[in-house]
Amino acid sequence: MENLREYLAAHDKREIKNGKSGSEVWEVEGGYILKRVEREKLSGPEAFSLYQNEARIYEFFGEASRETLPCLPRVLKMEVSDKEILILMEKYQELCKEEIDDELLQKIMRALAMIHVREIPAFLRREQKQPEILGKEQIESCLEGWRSVLAEHPGAFDERKLTEAADAINEIICWHHEEARVLVHGDFHRENLLLRASGDIVVCDWQSVGEGGASGDISFFLSRLGADGVEAEPEKAVKLYCQERGSLTGEQISQRDLLRHGKAANLITSFRFWHYYLHGCSRKNVGEIYEKMTTM
Numbered sequence: 001m002e003n004l005r006e007y008l009a010a011h012d013k014r015e016i017k018n019g020k021s022g023s024e025v026w027e028v029e030g031g032y033i034l035k036r037v038e039r040e041k042l043s044g045p046e047a048f049s050l051y052q053n054e055a056r057i058y059e060f061f062g063e064a065s066r067e068t069l070p071c072l073p074r075v076l077k078m079e080v081s082d083k084e085i086l087i088l089m090e091k092y093q094e095l096c097k098e099e100i101d102d103e104l105l106q107k108i109m110r111a112l113a114m115i116h117v118r119e120i121p122a123f124l125r126r127e128q129k130q131p132e133i134l135g136k137e138q139i140e141s142c143l144e145g146w147r148s149v150l151a152e153h154p155g156a157f158d159e160r161k162l163t164e165a166a167d168a169i170n171e172i173i174c175w176h177h178e179e180a181r182v183l184v185h186g187d188f189h190r191e192n193l194l195l196r197a198s199g200d201i202v203v204c205d206w207q208s209v210g211e212g213g214a215s216g217d218i219s220f221f222l223s224r225l226g227a228d229g230v231e232a233e234p235e236k237a238v239k240l241y242c243q244e245r246g247s248l249t250g251e252q253i254s255q256r257d258l259l260r261h262g263k264a265a266n267l268i269t270s271f272r273f274w275h276y277y278l279h280g281c282s283r284k285n286v287g288e289i290y291e292k293m294t295t296m
Contacts, residue, residue: 007034008026008028008034011028011029012028012029012030013026013027013028013029013034014026014027016033022037022038022041022042022043022047023035023036023037023042023051024036024037024038027091028088030091031090031091032076032088032089032090032091033073033088033089033090033091034086034087034088035085035086035087035089036084036085036086037051037084037085038083038084039082039083039084040083047207048085050207050208051085051207052080052085053123053124053206053207053209053210054205054206054207054209055078055080055085055087056121056123057072057121057206057209058072058073058075058078058087058206059078060121061118062075063075067118067119069114069115069118070114070200071111071114071115071200071201071202071203072202072203073089073090073092073194073202073203073204074089074090075087075088075089076088076089076090092194092195092196092202093194093195093196093197094194094195095190095193095194095195095201097190097225097228097229097230100190100225100230100232102236105232105236105237105240106240106244107199107200107201108193108201108221109237109240109241109243109244110201110240110244111193111200111201111203112185112188112214112217112218112221112241112244113241113244113245113248114248115183115184115185115203115217116182116183116184116214116217116245117182117245117248117249117251118183119183120181120182120183120211121183124183124209124210124211125211126210126211128181130177131173131174131176131177132173133170133173133174134169134170134173134272139166139169142166142271142272142275143162143163143166145275145276146162146271146275147159147162148275148279149275149278149279149286150162150286150290152279152280152286153283153286156283156286156287157286157287157290161290161294162290162293162294164294165267165271165293165294166271168296169267169268169271172264172267172268172296173268175264176213176261176264176265176268179213179214179215179261180213180214181211181212181213182211182212182213182214183209183210183211184209184210184211184212184213184214184216184217185203185206185208185209185217186207186208186209186210186212186216186217187205187207187208187220188203188217188218188220188221189220189221189224189225190221190224190225190228190230192204192205213261213265214241214258214261215258215261215262215264215265216265218234218237218238218241218258218262219234219262219265219266221237222234222237222262223266234259234262235255235259238255238258238259238262239255241253241258242254242255242258260296263292263295263296264296266292266293267292267293267294267295267296270289270290270292270293271293274289274293
């Protein structure tokens with residue numbers, strides 16, 4: 001694969017249009033996926049470093065590594081330079097939302113647990129920052145933003161809950177900041193999950209990999225699943241996750257704390273940012289976000 005265009009010209013291929021941030025993706029010979037990333041074609045200056053992290057993850061946890069990660073796709077060949085990244089890997093079956101039942105949810109949580117118990121590679125480690133405490137002006141700005149959203153639905157919502165959330169926001173931020181740090185995928189959702197012929201889960205698109213709390217991956221997966229119209233009970237998903245992680249390491253993970261960290265993340269994000277996007281939305285849509293923000 002020294003010359004990509006010659007390689008493509010010599011094989012049957014189909015361009016896939018869902019490459020992110022300027023990447024190019026092809027299906028080759030019906031059984032392989034080829035991804036090309038060129039630094040100069042990416043959408044931002046930091047994007048290439050994210051793809052470099054993805055390539056490093058494949059190298060660090062790949063089949064040639066002493067510590068493999070079974071949910072990684074099988075990479076057949078990879079070439080990385082300062083200007084371009086080429087990755088040829090096996091193709092797997094897409095995971096349809098209609099297929100997600102309790103059995104498949106357990107496999108998904110097992111794959112996620114496999115990620116979270118692995119070593120955080122040195123190239124991903126960062127000095128942990130102090131919690132991002134909100135100043136009085138920031139809190140008041142968020143309050144005013146939310147009040148303007150709620151004013152579009154007179155009498156529909158109890159504004160005392162908004163005040164309670166504002167009063168507790170920094171305490172919640174500090175508590176959530178103490179969640180144990182693990183290796184996280186960072187973009188864990190259905191479209192980044194694939195199926196082997198055996199039915200096991202494959203996790204792709206590792207550009208957002210890093211260190212963080214386990215609740216972040218779980219909460220993001222569930223929220224995106226909800227946006228797809230698939231309702232998964234957080235309690236069930238967290239229970240399965242804790243069972244699978246326990247079977248891998250013998251750890252006793254607190255389901256209660258994991259659920260609370262997920263709720264804390266939702267509350268913090270909702271309080272700080274969602275009021276920007278909810279103007280003109282239906283009472284139902286506002287209510288769904290407002291409930292996440294006022295429930296711990």
